[in-house]
Amino acid sequence: MGMSSSTSRCSPPTMEEPAFERPWREVNWSDGEQMLRKLKEFQSTQGVDGLRILVVGPIGAGKSSFITSVNTALQGRNTYLAHSLSGGFSPTLKYNMYKLKKDTDGSFFPFMFSDTMGLGEDSSGAYIDDLIRILQGQVQEGYTFNISGELNAESNDFNATLSLNDRVHCLVFVLPADNISTMPGGIFHKMKLVLQRARELGIPQVVIMSKVDKGCSLVSEDLKKIYESKKIKAKMEECSIRLGIPMNYIFPVKNYHEEITTKAVTDILILMAVTTIVDFANDFVKRNV
Numbered sequence: 001m002g003m004s005s006s007t008s009r010c011s012p013p014t015m016e017e018p019a020f021e022r023p024w025r026e027v028n029w030s031d032g033e034q035m036l037r038k039l040k041e042f043q044s045t046q047g048v049d050g051l052r053i054l055v056v057g058p059i060g061a062g063k064s065s066f067i068t069s070v071n072t073a074l075q076g077r078n079t080y081l082a083h084s085l086s087g088g089f090s091p092t093l094k095y096n097m098y099k100l101k102k103d104t105d106g107s108f109f110p111f112m113f114s115d116t117m118g119l120g121e122d123s124s125g126a127y128i129d130d131l132i133r134i135l136q137g138q139v140q141e142g143y144t145f146n147i148s149g150e151l152n153a154e155s156n157d158f159n160a161t162l163s164l165n166d167r168v169h170c171l172v173f174v175l176p177a178d179n180i181s182t183m184p185g186g187i188f189h190k191m192k193l194v195l196q197r198a199r200e201l202g203i204p205q206v207v208i209m210s211k212v213d214k215g216c217s218l219v220s221e222d223l224k225k226i227y228e229s230k231k232i233k234a235k236m237e238e239c240s241i242r243l244g245i246p247m248n249y250i251f252p253v254k255n256y257h258e259e260i261t262t263k264a265v266t267d268i269l270i271l272m273a274v275t276t277i278v279d280f281a282n283d284f285v286k287r288n289v
Contacts, residue, residue: 043110051285052111078261095115119191135197137166177252180242210255254269
C-alpha cells in the first residue's frame with residue numbers, strides 16, 4: 001500500500017538531451033582575452049569612417065539584446081545600449097546606429113551596429129524596401145520606421161548621395177533557437193528578400209542564433225556544451241537550409257538578459273561571432289574601396 005502510494009507520487013524521469021561524444025566545432029574557452037585584444041587592436045580599411053553592420057530579424061528574436069550583449073562583452077561589464085523587450089511587438093522604432101566605446105579616453109571601435117524594427121508576419125514590422133534601402137546606404141540614421149508607409153525619395157531621411165561609407169558592410173540576421181521550427185514562412189520570405197538584395201550587392205551575411213539556453217536544456221545547464229548539443233546543431237542546419245547560409249557563417253550565442261555581471265563563456269561565444277562579422281565587413285570594404 002505504502003509502496004504503491006510512494007510510486008504514484010514519483011515524478012516521471014526527465015529525458016536527457018541528445019549529445020555528441022565530443023564538440024563538433026572547436027572552441028578555446030580560455031581565448032576570451034586574446035579575442036578581445038585583437039578586436040581592440042583592429043583597424044578597418046581606409047576609405048570608410050567605420051564598418052557598418054546591419055542587424056535584422058523577427059520581432060522578439062533578440063536583435064537589440066545582441067547589440068547590447070556585444071557591448072557588454074567588449075566593455076567587461078553590464079551595459080545599456082539598445083533597448084530590448086520580449087513580447088509581440090518591436091521596441092525598436094528608429095534606425096539607430098551604435099558606436100561602441102573602446103577606452104575611457106573616448107575612442108571607439110572602428111565598427112558600429114545598426115538596429116532596425118523587427119520583421120513581423122504579413123504587414124507588421126519593418127518594410128522590406130526600407131531595409132533594402134538601408135543596405136544600399138539610402139537611409140539617414142534616426143529614420144523612424146513608419147508602419148503605415150515606407151520611405152520615399154522625397155523624405156528628409158532619404159539619402160540620395162550613395163557612397164561606400166553609407167552602405168552596409170555586413171548583414172547580420174538574428175534568429176531565436178527556441179522557435180525557428182515554428183516561425184511563420186512569411187517571416188522567412190521577408191528575410192530571403194533582404195538576403196537576395198544583400199547578395200546582389202556582394203554584402204556578406206552572418207546568422208546569430210540567439211536564445212540557445214531556451215532552445216536546449218543541455219545548453220541551459222552548461223553553455224560550454226553548446227557544440228555537443230545535437231538539438232542546437234539541428235537548429236543551425238535548419239537555419240542554413242531555410243536561408244541558404246553556410247553553417248560556418250552561423251553562430252549560436254546566449255545574449256545577456258538576467259545577469260548583472262559578465263561571464264567568460266557567454267563572452268567568448270559573442271566575441272567569436274563579432275570577430276567573424278568584423279572580418280567579413282572589412283573584406284567587403286577592401287573589395288569595394
